[in-house]
Amino acid sequence: MTSKNKTSIQRIGVLTGGGDCPGLNAVIRAVTKTAIFDYGLEVMGIEDGFLGLVEGRMHPLDDFAVSGILTTGGTILGSNNKCNPARFAVHRADGEGYDYIDVTGRCLDHLDQFGIDALVVIGGDGTMACAQNFVEKGVICVGVPKTIDNDLVGTDVTFGFATAVNTATEAIDRIHTTAMSHHRAMVVEVMGRNAGWIALHAGVASGSDIILLPEIDFDLDAVCDKVIDRSKHGKRFSIICVSEGAKPRGGERVVKKVDLASPDPIRLGGIGRVLTEQIEEHTGIETRNTVLGYIQRGGTPVPEDRILGTEFGHKAVEVLMSGQKNRLVVMHGREVTHESLSAAAGKQRIVPLDHPLIAAAKAVGVSFGV
Numbered sequence: 207m208t209s210k211n212k213t214s215i216q217r218i219g220v221l222t223g224g225g226d227c228p229g230l231n232a233v234i235r236a237v238t239k240t241a242i243f244d245y246g247l248e249v250m251g252i253e254d255g256f257l258g259l260v261e262g263r264m265h266p267l268d269d270f271a272v273s274g275i276l277t278t279g280g281t282i283l284g285s286n287n288k289c290n291p292a293r294f295a296v297h298r299a300d301g302e303g304y305d306y307i308d309v310t311g312r313c314l315d316h317l318d319q320f321g322i323d324a325l326v327v328i329g330g331d332g333t334m335a336c337a338q339n340f341v342e343k344g345v346i347c348v349g350v351p352k353t354i355d356n357d358l359v360g361t362d363v364t365f366g367f368a369t370a371v372n373t374a375t376e377a378i379d380r381i382h383t384t385a386m387s388h389h390r391a392m393v394v395e396v397m398g399r400n401a402g403w404i405a406l407h408a409g410v411a412s413g414s415d416i417i418l419l420p421e422i423d424f425d426l427d428a429v430c431d432k433v434i435d436r437s438k439h440g441k442r443f444s445i446i447c448v449s450e451g452a453k454p455r456g457g458e459r460v461v462k463k464v465d466l467a468s469p470d471p472i473r474l475g476g477i478g479r480v481l482t483e484q485i486e487e488h489t490g491i492e493t494r495n496t497v498l499g500y501i502q503r504g505g506t507p508v509p510e511d512r513i514l515g516t517e518f519g520h521k522a523v524e525v526l527m528s529g530q531k532n533r534l535v536v537m538h539g540r541e542v543t544h545e546s547l548s549a550a551a552g553k554q555r556i557v558p559l560d561h562p563l564i565a566a567a568k569a570v571g572v573s574f575g576v
C-alpha cells in the first residue's frame with residue numbers, strides 16, 4: 207500500500223483521558239489502522255491518559271494490537287481523570303492534602319525520548335484543556351471528543367453518549383414494569399455532570415413522566431403534584447428520571463465526593479435518594495430510588511458509537527496529516543469535520559432551554575418539575 211504521508215510526522219502517540227466510555231476502542235483502532243495503512247506511520251499507545259506521558263509509560267500499537275477491539279467497552283490503553291501535567295497533584299509530606307506542580311517538561315522529554323511527533327488526544331473538556339497546554343508548548347495535537355455526558359463545546363455529539371442513553375433507557379424500561387406492578391413512584395438517577403443530555407434523551411426515550419435537568423431548577427411541589435395527579439387519574443405509578451446535577455430551586459447540587467487530586471474535584475450524586483425520601487413523605491406514595499451509575503459508562507458500544515468512533519479516529523489522522531494543528535474532530539449535522547481545539551478546551555455544553563426535545567417532551571405531558 208502506498209503511503210500518503212507528505213509531512214515530517216513519522217510516529218504518533220495516542221491516549222485516552224478522563225472517564226472512560228463506550229467507543230474508545232473503536233477510535234484507537236481507527237487511529238492506529240489509518241495511521242499505519244494510509245500513512246505508513248508508527249503508533250505508540252500512551253497508557254492511562256496523561257499519566258502515562260508524565261511517567262513515560264507507552265508501547266507500540268500495531269494492526270494486531272487493535273484487532274478485535276471494535277466491539278469492546280473501556281479502553282485498551284487505560285484512562286485517568288486525575289492527571290493534569292500542568293497542575294500535577296503530589297501528596298504533601300505530612301499526608302494532609304496535595305501540592306500541585308507543573309510536570310509538563312517531563313512529558314515533553316518523554317515525547318522526545320520516544321520520538322513522538324504528534325499526539326491524538328481522546329477525551330472530554332478536561333482532557334482537551336490538558337492538550338491545550340501542550341499545543342501552547344508547540345506540540346502538534348488533534349483532539350477527539352469523548353464523553354457519555356455529550357457536553358463538549360464545538361461538536362453536536364460525542365461518542366459514548368448513544369450507548370449511555372441506550373443503557374439508561376433499557377434500565378428505565380425495566381423499572382417501568384416493576385413500578386406498574388407495585389404502584390410506586392420510581393426515581394432513577396442518571397449521570398451527566400452539569401449537563402442534562404442523558405436525562406433528557408433517556409427520559410424521553412423511556413417515557414419518563416418527570417425529567418429533572420441541571421439546567422432547570424425544579425420545584426418539589428410541582429414534582430409531587432404531578433405524581434399525585436397521575437395517581438388520581440388511575441395511573442398508579444410514576445417514573446422520575448433525574449440527572450445527577452439537578453437541584454431544587456434555591457437549593458444546592460448534591461455532592462457525592464470532593465477529590466482534590468482531580469482537576470475537576472466535584473463528583474455529583476445523591477439527588478435521587480434525597481428526592482425519593484421527599485416524594486414519599488409529601489405524597490404518601492411508596493417511592494424507590496435507583497442510581498444507574500457506572501453501568502452507563504461500561505459495556506459494549508452500540509453501533510452508532512462504533513461508527514462515530516471509527517469516523518472520528520480516521521478523521522483525526524487525516525487532519526493531522528493534512529498539516530493542520532490544534533484541531534478538534536467534531537460532528538456538525540451529519541458531517542465529520544474539525545474545529546479549533548482551544549475553543550473547546552475546558553468548556554461544557556449544557557442543554558439550551560429552547561431545545562426542541564424539551565418542547566416535544568412537554569407536548570406529550572412530561573413535567574420538568576416547574
Ligand code: F6P
Nearest residue numbers: 225287353355397398399473474
Ligand atoms: O464525565 C463522565 C462521568 O461519568 C460523569 O457523568 C460523572 O459525573 C463523572 O464522570 C464521574 O466521575 P468518576 O469516574 O470520577 O466517579
